[in-house]
Amino acid sequence: MSKRDYYEVLDVPKDADAKVLKKAFRKLAMQYHPDRNPDDPEAEAKFKEVGEAYEVLSDDQKRAVYDRHGHQGLKGQGYNPGFQDMGDIFSHFGDIFGDIFGGGGGRRGGGRGGPRRGADLEYRMVLDFMEAIHGVDKEIEVPMNNWCGTCEGSGAKAGSEPKTCSTCGGRGEVIQQQMFLRIRTACPNCGGKGKVVSDPCGDCHGRGKKQTTERWTVKVPAGVDTGMQIRDRGKGELGDKEAPRGDLYVSIQVRRHEFFKRDGMDIMCQVPMSYAQACLGGEIKVPTVYGDESVTVPRGTPSGKVFTLAGKGVKGVHGRGQGDQHVQVVVQVPKKMTEEEEELVRQLGQLSDGQVADKEKPLWERWMDKLHGN
Ligand SMILES: [Zn+2]
Ligand SMILES: [Zn+2]
The missing domain is CATH 1.10.287.110 (DnaJ domain)
Known part of the structure; x- marks a missing residue:
């Protein structure tokens, strides 16, 4: 079919x-x-x-x-x-059915009073800028409380069985009379479990659960960004027998990059351009997250001008669309020049407007000159 x-x-x-x-x-x-x-x-x-x-x-x-x-x-x-059966659907989408049908399912899932599904867990994952751009398979270790394998969650030593609690008769709760009120509370003897373990399992000390660490590989898709969450089904805590595991929610945080900045699916960067390039035009090498590209700068490009490299931005996290890279060219003004360079710049300055400081005179002298009309 x-x-x-x-x-x-x-x-x-x-x-x-x-x-x-x-x-x-x-x-x-x-x-x-x-x-x-x-x-x-x-x-x-x-x-x-x-x-x-x-x-x-x-x-x-x-x-x-x-x-x-x-x-x-x-x-x-x-x-x-x-899904093989309906119960599966209820446990998967417990949250949604929970609020459609007014509870009964919810996070605990399992449909109606069925076995309890494992708890959901959150994991905070910090990614390098490039890992977020290109996607990555990350191996992580997640600490979780899981059922003890030795006693299969009963808490009782092999060969022994938990006994029905004599205080509450196995109901897990007791009714206390206080003045005129009858209050139901968890049974103090068994802690609400309805059973007591007289011969505890050595592995979990009778708790039935154990702190364990699971190693998972999380497939991080290309394009994730800080604040996004990846839901990895069935990688949370173990639930009751026959019940599904909980889910793992991986919260993403992306480190800054020293050169690239990100704005949604677009990437921004600044590259230097020499004064000569700004005047005469030329090719400028621009790094992108996918390798170097060259940008042709036309004659007379002002400092601060932004060029766009279409399709060199971040891929859409759902596998659709891609952003652009915006490159801002900034004219580099040299702090040190050789004698020859200085001479050429001086000539250029005199050619264009004549208002260039003399080589030797410091600023205050020039200022004095101006005051006295020299
Ligand atoms: Zn155990
Ligand atoms: Zn009890």
């Missing part, structure tokens, strides 16, 4: 931004939602199709691959979009 175009599925234009996508997805998800279409396999198929389209298009990296190479491209890159 041939797959439909994702943009067509969501009925959005190719350049739809995140807001438009989310809105379109919400609308269609409401329409085909299983709560509204019980036992309707056609609606279920539509619901899955819409979920898959949104999964890809809402992910910058996958969208870029899809835009360039289509469905085959995604497969080629090892992405396998789509």
Whole structure:
């Protein structure tokens, strides 16, 4: 069966931004939602199709691959979009369904009271200017709390089982009578878990969780900038058994560059130009982030003039579009000159307006001369 175009599925234009996508997805998800279409396999198929389209298009990296190479491209890159069952969709887009259907899902995901999905994590990544421009695969280490593998999260030593808490009878909460109020609080004996571990697992000391470090490779697309966030699905903390992992949100910060400055997708820089070049014109070598280019400066170019190198800016982070590089030429005024140079400049000055300081006389003397009409 041939797959439909994702943009067509969501009925959005190719350049739809995140807001438009989310809105379109919400609308269609409401329409085909299983709560509204019980036992309707056609609606279920539509619901899955819409979920898959949104999964890809809402992910910058996958969208870029899809835009360039289509469905085959995604497969080629090892992405396998789509959902086997509805619970998957709920846990992926818990946030969105959470606010459509008034909670029940939310970040905890897993649909309705199912196993809890792992926590989302944030990672701050600092990139060099060029890494952000060209994109980079970054290996990172993310500290996280994960279920203890030894006891599989129960906290009990192998061969023993956690026992039902006798204080709360396994409910995890107790009711306290205070004056006229009955207050529910977490059970002080088991801490709300409903079970107590009498023979704790040596690895996690009965907590059921352990501080671990995961090594992930984050694919940073070309064109990212400070303040952007990459969402890496399934790279957060482990959830309950059968529940998906949380997501990793990678927040980007880009270091400054000593020569280039960035303004969105455009790049700015300043290059020096000699006085002779400004007068007579010539070729100036200009570095770009993609290598050196040469700019032809016409005769009579004033200092501060800006030239634009089209298409030498930053690539769009979604794989579309590219900015320009703006080059400002600045006339260099030499602080030191050879005798010969000085003589030539002096002659030039006298030729053009005659108002050149004499070689020996310092400023105050010239000033005095002027005062006395010399
Ligand atoms: Zn353990
Ligand atoms: Zn208890």
